[in-house]
Amino acid sequence: MKSLSLAQKAREGDRLSVARLITMVENRQEEAEKELAFLHSYTGKAKVIGVTGPPGAGKSTLTGKFVKQWRALGKKVAVVAVDPTSPFTGGSLLGDRLRMSELTTDPGVFIRSMSTRGSLGGLAAATGDVIRVLDAAGYEIIIVETVGVGQAEVDIMEIADSVLVITVPGLGDDIQISKAGIMEIGDVFIVNKADRHGADQIVTALDMMLDLNPTENDWRPPIIKTVATSGEGIEDLVKKVQEHFSYTEKAGLLEGRKMQRTKNEIVNILKKRFEETVIDPAEAEGALDSYAKKVYEKEMDPYQAVDKIMKEKDR
Amino acid sequence: MKSLSLAQKAREGDRLSVARLITMVENRQEEAEKELAFLHSYTGKAKVIGVTGPPGAGKSTLTGKFVKQWRALGKKVAVVAVDPTSPFTGGSLLGDRLRMSELTTDPGVFIRSMSTRGSLGGLAAATGDVIRVLDAAGYEIIIVETVGVGQAEVDIMEIADSVLVITVPGLGDDIQISKAGIMEIGDVFIVNKADRHGADQIVTALDMMLDLNPTENDWRPPIIKTVATSGEGIEDLVKKVQEHFSYTEKAGLLEGRKMQRTKNEIVNILKKRFEETVIDPAEAEGALDSYAKKVYEKEMDPYQAVDKIMKEKDR
Secondary structure, three states: OOOOOHHHHHHOOOHHHHHHHHHHHHOOOOHHHHHHHHHHOOOOOOEEEEEEEOOOOOHHHHHHHHHHHHHHOOOOEEEEEEEOOOOOOOOOOHHHHHHOOHHHHOOOEEEEEEEOOOOHHHHHHHHHHHHHHHHHOOOOEEEEEEEEOOHHHHHHHOOOOEEEEEEOOOOOOHHHHHOOOHHHHOOEEEEOOOOOOOHHHHHHHHHHHHHHOOOOOOOOOOEEEOEOOOOEOHHHHHHHHHHHHHHHHHOOHHHHHHHHHHHHHHHHHHHHHHHHHHHHHHHHOOHHHHHHHHHHOOOOOHHHHHHHHHHHHHO | OOOOOHHHHHHOOOHHHHHHHHHHHHOOOOHHHHHHHHHHOOOOOOEEEEEEEOOOOOHHHHHHHHHHHHHHOOOOEEEEEEEOOOOOOOOOOHHHHHHOOHHHHOOOEEEEEEEOOOOHHHHHHHHHHHHHHHHHOOOOEEEEEEEEOOHHHHHHHOOOOEEEEEEOOOOOOHHHHOOOOHHHHOOEEEEOOOOOOOHHHHHHHHHHHHHHOOOOOOOOOOEEEOEOOOOEOHHHHHHHHHHHHHHHHHOOHHHHHHHHHHHHHHHHHHHHHHHHHHHHHHHHOOHHHHHHHHHHOOOOOHHHHHHHHHHHHHO
16 A cells, blocks of 8 residues: 555644645755645635734734634634744744743644745745645644734735734834835734733724725724733634634635735745746856856846846756 | 947937936836947946935935035936835825926936836846946936835845935834844935934934944944935035945945845846746736636646746747
8 A cells, every 4th residue: 555645644634744744845845846736625724814013012922822712712723933034133933932832732733933044935935835734734723923014024914814913002103003014914903912001092093094094895904902911802803803704705805815815826936936946046056146247347248147047047 | 320329329428318218127128138238338337325214204305415415526416216106105206306306407417216117126127227327328426215114125225335224303213213124234324304303312223223233344334414404414424425435445345245236136137037028928918817716726736837837938
């Protein structure tokens, strides 16, 4: 009898196989594509929830409590903590913090960190692949958590069915939420550490910004106050997320959102493939450096350099 | 006698030819590459100064005064205002505001706006090409101005020999400068509207952040207070920029910076070419949509879709 493939074992819920597959995806191993192709037909059942917010907003604690609430409802939950390594934070340890919590011993919870290797486009593509693995492995709620609220996070959040944006009093107030793109992507807003001074001001500021940025549909993002350390507001948060799921399904938005997501995924994989087959080898072989030198010394212009690199690739 | 090409006329300083060439570059016309190839050997003389900062910081007024000061020193100056169209601002009008000023009548000044068409990678590549045109046309100081302080701006600023970061009191203070990447790219920091309350606090905050983010070399970015409306501090600003130019030359940093820039330019053109030859046509022909549908309906997986798109391109 033929032994089961990694993807088949992951499909049956084998945690070790899931972990190995994710590592293959992260390392951009070629064999990963075959396994992903097999798993693809089993995907599409999970709900993907994006969680984003600035460092210090209490994302890890909140996510921990959030996971427990979903577990209480009987759902299998996976968390993917994406850490775009920032020159400032030197990379955070979202996943590690979660892993140290009591969640680790729960067989219905799977936690995984991913960090930026190479390009951010590659990261978005890899995150999509990891979600596909977890979805096929039977995780019903997949939480994708990112540090910060930059363009990279906005790109990654395109993967989510529902996006939670966390804010917190005392971090520069409305500036943290006025960053480009953040108001647009939030489906539910959270004011965490709501027992602190200034929480109501943030709620008011968010409310005003939501008025200024009306969405194209009927969903008015609710603003939930939470105190993650005590668990206050978490039940309400899960309810609002469920309401958002129901809304998108009823409004027929889900299919459009998933189609757009699928399209973005294809484009991300296309770009990743171009980087892997053209740019990375040119860098590794020193071709980029030697052509940059020739262009700098005016032996050729940059377009001639590009032509040469493309031709070398075709051979 | 053969008539002169657009590039030859631009090379001789003909403003209309310069403007036409830039339009060709913006529209990604194929003929642009031939002209750029001709101009390449005449480039490398201009100094490129990047100017960035949040909306409302007074960039247009400051740039106007900055240009006049360089003119007073006898330099030919070009301004490229890059407006990454934001969902918030709906695109700004940097270039238009400048064009309406008295600078318009000065034949030694060339002003041009560029906006995002398609990808940001494409924008960075196009900005590089526009600078090459202006450089070859004899502009000695080329100012590249961007709205906002996101990743797109950081990418565009890689083009510059010297980067000025503008801050202003009352916009959330240190939050505006703590955004990822901004402290690293600034060679000179400006606190504009320095007659306003809170200017000294920003200077202190910047000073502290510079201590926290030491650079790899000996250049400690100076912090200049300006009041652009009255012209206060502009002379000092130009002096500091000149000092930075001298420093990079003496420290032998210039060549490394230019080589790195050339390399980035080649990578940007490679990515642009991939988008133009693969992604844009697939979008235009509806192939992306139809494959997204097939992947969504599980007729194929995303990797198979990518394979098909790549194959169709090779035919």
